[in-house]
Amino acid sequence: MTADSRFADLTTPSLLLDEAKMMRNIDRLADHARALGVSLRPHLKTAKSIDVARRLLPGGDGPATVSTLAEAEAFFAAGVSDILYAVGIAPQKLPRVLALRASGCDLSVILDNAAQAKEVAKASRETGDPVPVLIEIDSDGHRGGLRPDDPLLIQIGRILHEGGAELRGVMTHAGESYTVAGNEAHAKFAEIERAAAVAGAEALREANLPCPVVSVGSTPTAHAARDLTGVTELRAGVYVFFDLVMAGIGVCRQDDIALSVLTTVIGHQNDRGWILVDAGWMAMSRDRGTSSQALDQGYGVVCDDAGNILHDLVLSSANQEHGIITRRSGAPASMPDLPVGTHLRILPNHACATAAQHAHFTVIPAKPDNAIVEWPRFGGW
């Protein structure tokens, strides 16, 4: 019932990771960052895996970006010591930040308002540990951050610098780059990120405030950036695995996607052109990121168990533990013969969301003779 005998004993659904594809994706952006002359600070929020981090961080100790303090704690315990926590700091979280720093982790935080800055400065003074801070710059109206010409930027810089914290620099993230397609469009957003971050850095420096770090990045802009003059580091996360959203805007090919969900056919409704499988939204996540793209991929693109895309088949709807595969067109005619028990793979819309539904990666090793192994993942906050 499966062409790949290594999958015969796997539970379905399972989250498959193609190590060879992952390594190619890792090398591609590392090479690009090197050519641009900037440091690469990978975001570990997609992987949440020590095994992936070891392959992603050549020195083993960083630099890295995280989205939760649980990630910071887990990766620090595994030897990663240069970590940016890239979600605006909640004052209640400062004790955990300080505890990590007291253990030897060079953990930095981000913020965009005076209330946060005062709390970080106060905690820095009280502990005698100047917490390093990047001020968040809003380059594209996506979510948080200050416009680089906002007078608050200088005010916050002073609160930090004069209040006992370490003003380490500025950072921005062009989340809106996900909404446009093609290298030209992403290159424009890369320049928007660069220009906003550099302008923020210059405004701080003109006010005699320090700003050694200028940090930018998103997966689309990181790959498309052509000139990062004034930038010191690049951040990106989902590029390690890629997904249908990234393929849909031309950052990668579908064949570069290193993650898929292995599933089993459990039934058919032939008159409706439906194939039922045991991967529903619990295995795929509810992410429908391609629904706003030129080609809606439903809950994912269907491949055979070797990873070959089955033309025009998508996981068009999902209940908790049931998925329904149809032709993208919806036409019930000429469905391929995929009997009960057949293993299939589904490429995900959004690697971060799909991976989060699983407690481990089932790794197809880069060396084809090696056995399949499991790499644990973690979650939580």
Place this chain on the structure above:
Amino acid sequence: MTADSRFADLTTPSLLLDEAKMMRNIDRLADHARALGVSLRPHLKTAKSIDVARRLLPGGDGPATVSTLAEAEAFFAAGVSDILYAVGIAPQKLPRVLALRASGCDLSVILDNAAQAKEVAKASRETGDPVPVLIEIDSDGHRGGLRPDDPLLIQIGRILHEGGAELRGVMTHAGESYTVAGNEAHAKFAEIERAAAVAGAEALREANLPCPVVSVGSTPTAHAARDLTGVTELRAGVYVFFDLVMAGIGVCRQDDIALSVLTTVIGHQNDRGWILVDAGWMAMSRDRGTSSQALDQGYGVVCDDAGNILHDLVLSSANQEHGIITRRSGAPASMPDLPVGTHLRILPNHACATAAQHAHFTVIPAKPDNAIVEWPRFGGW
């Protein structure tokens, strides 16, 4: 920064469970099933928690429904011994089914095609253990199952009964009942479920096949059913917690929702009318189940930390670890004063999906003087 001092030390985001509301929801459907004269077989796929199961199953040992074999194994280890695995059986999963049965679990499976029936019959013969099977009936075109007048129903019944399995009955689930609102509409779907399941049972009995169990249910139909003549048991799951989708179709009030996500304000974009919080889609899930309802609740309805709904505020968009709260209307005017550090609660669209993002419930005990406790949850397959 928080009105409820019991929340002061909680990490945010955290999944809060109001035990008193949960117990009222549990009692409500138990009373209704008793009045209808049917057994209640709660679905544990929403809870995935031994502590919740203990409060939900009065005898402790069942009956219960599960959506994965991982649930069956975990709940059986905790003493639940009468379990229906209500996703069409994949042949590869039969060894785990048989292992559970060999350990003393009365685990039954469902199926809707001859290929599955032959595999179950074969496994039953080979082990000398007649695996109990409910044949899935399609009552509303929602996903799997056979129409009750499909000749395949009898054919499959014979494969099972004559092949060594235990033909235990029929089951159906009116998943389409979620798409309509109001008790009258749900009552009609309850009758559609009843009529289809009873017709399937009668067809089997007329063919001299056994059919002791006639199982129906979904949360909307279970609450609206008025007469279940011919039905032996009722299944429902999300009713234990309820959610905005159920409130949106009138099965409960928003005030009945026992789950919420505690979050912290981390910033503002005042000119856009945005409040940024640390609950994004990782904490809420990507479920947008209210987007197709009369009132779209975004990623959830915003409450203060005591659970009082803040009029017209919704979590209107979500990144991985960021949520953006706005007025439902989108108007930036007259936003309430919710400074950085304020704790809020977000009611979820879909309890199953939101709970799945969390490793434990943070339980607000029914007795107000009791301390907050954690109940672990599990996932996986």
